[in-house]
Amino acid sequence: MMFGLLKGLGVTLRQIPKKNVTLQYPDVKPDWPDRFRGVHKFYPEKCIVCNQCARVCPTSCISLSGTRGEDKKMHIETYDINFEICILCDLCTEVCPTEAIQMTDTFELAEYSRDALFKNIEWLAENGRQHDARKGKSDDQANHDAKAADKAGEQ
Amino acid sequence: MAELRTEEMLLNVGPQHPSTHGVLRVVIKLDGEIIREATPVIGYLHRGTEKLSEDLQYQQIIPYFDRLDYISAMLNNHAIVNAVEKAMDIEIPERAEYLRVIVGELNRTAAHLLFVGAYLLDLGAMSPFLYVFMTRERIIELLNEISGARLTYNYMRVGGVKYDAPPGWFAKIREFIPYFKEMYQLFDDLITGNEIFISRVKGIGSYGQEEAINYGLSGIPLRSTGFKWDLRKNKSYSVYDRFDFEIPVGTNGDNYDRYYLHLLEMEQSMRIVEQAIDSIPEGPVMGKAPKILRIPAGEYYAAVEGAKGELGVYIVSDGKDKPYRMKIRRPSFVNLQIIPSLLKDQNIADFIAILGSIDIVLGEVDA
Ligand code: SF4
Ligand code: SF4
Numbered sequence: 001m002m003f004g005l006l007k008g009l010g011v012t013l014r015q016i017p018k019k020n021v022t023l024q025y026p027d028v029k030p031d032w033p034d035r036f037r038g039v040h041k042f043y044p045e046k047c048i049v050c051n052q053c054a055r056v057c058p059t060s061c062i063s064l065s066g067t068r069g070e071d072k073k074m075h076i077e078t079y080d081i082n083f084e085i086c087i088l089c090d091l092c093t094e095v096c097p098t099e100a101i102q103m104t105d106t107f108e109l110a111e112y113s114r115d116a117l118f119k120n121i122e123w124l125a126e127n128g129r130q131h132d133a134r135k136g137k138s139d140d141q142a143n144h145d146a147k148a149a150d151k152a153g154e155q
Numbered sequence: 156m157a158e159l160r161t162e163e164m165l166l167n168v169g170p171q172h173p174s175t176h177g178v179l180r181v182v183i184k185l186d187g188e189i190i191r192e193a194t195p196v197i198g199y200l201h202r203g204t205e206k207l208s209e210d211l212q213y214q215q216i217i218p219y220f221d222r223l224d225y226i227s228a229m230l231n232n233h234a235i236v237n238a239v240e241k242a243m244d245i246e247i248p249e250r251a252e253y254l255r256v257i258v259g260e261l262n263r264t265a266a267h268l269l270f271v272g273a274y275l276l277d278l279g280a281m282s283p284f285l286y287v288f289m290t291r292e293r294i295i296e297l298l299n300e301i302s303g304a305r306l307t308y309n310y311m312r313v314g315g316v317k318y319d320a321p322p323g324w325f326a327k328i329r330e331f332i333p334y335f336k337e338m339y340q341l342f343d344d345l346i347t348g349n350e351i352f353i354s355r356v357k358g359i360g361s362y363g364q365e366e367a368i369n370y371g372l373s374g375i376p377l378r379s380t381g382f383k384w385d386l387r388k389n390k391s392y393s394v395y396d397r398f399d400f401e402i403p404v405g406t407n408g409d410n411y412d413r414y415y416l417h418l419l420e421m422e423q424s425m426r427i428v429e430q431a432i433d434s435i436p437e438g439p440v441m442g443k444a445p446k447i448l449r450i451p452a453g454e455y456y457a458a459v460e461g462a463k464g465e466l467g468v469y470i471v472s473d474g475k476d477k478p479y480r481m482k483i484r485r486p487s488f489v490n491l492q493i494i495p496s497l498l499k500d501q502n503i504a505d506f507i508a509i510l511g512s513i514d515i516v517l518g519e520v521d522a
Contacts, residue, residue: 008345012282021289035303035318058215089218089309094317103303 032105037090039106041128042079044121047100049074053092059085062092076100079121083109104131163191168506170199176273177517181494181510185503193498193506195491200521208481213239213313213448216481221307223485224519226269227462229255229262229298232311234459237392238468239313239448242455247442251315252394253435257328258298258310260424260431264335265294266462267417267424270514274414275346277511278355283346290338293331300324314444325432335425342418353411360497360509361409370493374464374486375416376513380408386460393459397434398427410512417514449476463487463514487519 023030032038049066061082069075093102106127111117119127169180178199184192204223208216213235220235221228233255240247272287295305300321302310310317346352364380377384385402387395403419405412450472458467464486471480490513497509 005349005351008282008349011286011341011345021292033300033303033321035301035321036299037303056212056215058211058218087218087222087307088304089221089307090303091215091218091309 032107036105036107037088037103039083039088039104039109039119039127040081040093040124041102041104041131042121042124043100043102043128044076044079044125046098047076047079048098049076050097052095052097053101056091056095057086058089058091059087061086076121079124081119081124083117083119084114102128104128106131161187170196176511176515177520179515179517179520181498181506183498183503183506188503190498190501190503190506193495195494197488197491197517197520200517202522204522205481205483208478210477212476213450213478216478217311218307218309221309222518223483223522224266224462224466224487224516225306226516227262227266228306228308229258229310230266230459230461230466232308233259233393234457234461234466234468236311236313237459238455238457238470239450241457242450242453242470242472243313243444243448245314245442245444247315248439249394249436250319250438251440251442253431254301254316254320254440255311256393256395256398257428257431257435258301258308258316260427261294261297261328263462264421264424264428265291265298267421268294270417271342271346271414274511274514275352277507278352280346280349280352283342286338286341286345290335293334297324297327297331300327312441312444313448315439315441317441319440325435328428328432332425332429335421339418339422347415347418355505355508356410356414356512358407359410359505360501360512361407362493362497363408366493366496367408370496371489372464372493373489374461374514375413375420376490376493377464378402379405379412379416381406386458386465390458392457395427398430400426410508413512413514447476449474450478458484461486463516463519464490483522485519485522487515487517488522491515491520 047066049064051064054060054062054064061084062080064076064079066074066076088103090103093099104127109117164185166183166185167180168183170178180196180199182194182196183190202222204219207219211219217232217235220231223231239245268287268291272284272291275283298308299305301318301324302308362380364382367377367380367382373384381404383402383404386392388402400423403416403423405416450470452472452474454469454471456467456469458465460466465484466486467484469482469484470478473479494510494513497513498506501509
C-alpha cells in the first residue's frame with residue numbers, strides 16, 4: 001500500500017552518488033552566455049550624443065549631456081544611469097547607432113546606499129575596460145563582430 | 156454543564172505567507188477548523204502596468220509585460236507583440252514565428268515545472284522541488300542563451316524576434332528533450348504515485364464546468380473540468396496549427412486534475428518543440444515593421460494562451476504611437492475570482508492545497 005513512498009525513497013537514494021548541480025557562488029562565478037544582459041559599459045569616445053538611448057529607455061533612467069567641440073562634433077560630458085530603476089531591458093544598446101553603450105556580464109549591483117546605484121560616466125567606462133580585459137579582447141572588436149552578426153541576422 | 160461560548164475567528168493569511176507565492180492576502184473567517192468566508196485582498200504588487208503603458212511607445216511596453224507573469228515572460232511577450240501586429244496588420248517571417256513557438260513552449264514548460272515544484276512544497280514535500288529546479292534550470296539556461304536574460308527576456312519585437320538562435324542552440328534542445336522525458340518519468344513516479352499526496356488532492360477543491368465558465372476561468376483551471384478550450388487550438392494564432400499536439404483535459408475539476416494537467420501539458424509542449432526544431436525554416440527573424448509603431452485609431456483585442464490561461468491585450472488607439480488605453484486580461488486575476496466560493500466550508504488544512512492548485516502568479520494578478 002505504501003509502495004509509492006518506497007519508490008520516492010528510491011529516487012532519493014539514487015541521487016546520493018550523483019554530482020552536485022549547484023555552484024559555489026561567490027567563489028565560483030557563473031559563466032554567462034555572450035548575449036547576457038548585465039550592467040552596461042560605455043565608450044565615451046564613440047558616443048555622438050544623439051540622445052536616442054535616453055529617449056527609448058522605458059524607465060527614463062539615462063541622463064546625459066554633451067557639448068559641441070572645436071571640431072564641430074558633439075562630445076559627451078556626463079552620462080549617468082540610475083540603476084535603482086534600470087530594468088536591464090537592453091533597449092538602449094539596441095538603438096545606439098555607434099555601439100557606445102553596451103551590456104556586460106557584470107551583474108552584482110548590491111550597494112549599501114541608494115546613491116551608490118547612480119553610476120556615472122567614469123564608472124561605466126571603467127566597467128567597460130574591466131569587461132574587455134576579462135574577455136581578453138582588444139577593445140571591443142569581438143563584441144562589435146558579434147553585434148554586427150546579430151544585426152545582419154535581423155535584416 | 157454550561158454551554159461553551161464559541162465565536163468566529165478572523166485570520167489573515169499573508170501577505171507575507173510563504174505559500175501564497177508572492178504577496179497575496181486572504182482574510183478568512185474560521186468556525187473552528189472550517190472556513191466560512193474567504194476574501195482575497197490584492198494589490199500589494201500593483202505597479203500600474205496598464206496606466207504606465209499609456210505613456211510608452213509600443214516597443215517600450217514589451218519589457219513591462221515581462222514583469223506580469225514573470226515566470227512565463229516569453230508568453231507575455233508573445234501576447235503584446237501579437238496584439239500590436241494584429242492591429243497593424245504586420246506580417247512576420249516564418250522563422251520568427253517558429254522561434255516564438257519554441258521559446259514560448261519551453262517557457263510554458265518551465266512555468267508548469269515551477270508550479271509542480273511549488274505546489275508540492277506547499278503540501279510539505281521538499282525533494283520534488285529540487286528535481287524540478289534542476290530541470291527548469293536547463294530551460295532557463297537555454298532561454299538565457301537566446302535572449303540574454305534568465306527571466307525577463309524582452310525577446311520578441313513587433314515584426315519578429317530580437318535574435319536568431321545562437322549556434323548550437325537547437326542541438327542543445329535536442330539534448331534536453333530526452334533528459335526532460337527522463338525527469339518527467341521521475342516526477343510521475345515520485346509524486347503522482349505518492350499516497351500522501353493523492354489523499355491531499357484527490358476530490359478536494361472541485362468545481363463543475365458551468366461554475367468554471369461562469370467565473371470566466373481559462374487555462375488549466377477551466378480544462379480540469381473537462382472543457383476543451385485552448386486558444387492554441389480553438390483560435391489558433393502564430394503557427395500552432397502546423398503542429399500535432401493534444402489538449403489534455405481533466406474530469407473532476409479537483410486539485411489532482413489540475414496538478415496532473417500541468418504534467419500532461421508539459422509533455423505536449425515538448426512535443427511541439429520537437430516538431431518545431433525539426434521543421435524550422437531558414438530566413439530572416441525580423442520582418443518589415445515601421446520604426447515608429449502607430450496603430451490606426453480603433454479598438455483591438457488579441458489573446459494568446461498564456462501559462463495560466465487566456466492572456467489578452469485590448470488596445471484602444473487614437474492613432475498615436477502610444478495606446479490611448481490598454482487593458483490586459485490577466486488569466487491569474489480572473490482565475491483568482493473563484494477562490495471565495497471554492498474555499499467556503501472547506502477545512503483550513505486544505506486551504507493551501509486549493510489556493511496553490513489554481514496556480515496564480517501575483518505579478519499577473521496585480522499587474
Ligand atoms: S537597459 Fe533599459 S532601463 Fe536600463 S538604461 Fe537601458 S533602456 Fe534604460
Ligand atoms: S544612443 Fe549611443 S551615441 Fe546616442 S547618445 Fe546614447 S550612447 Fe551616445
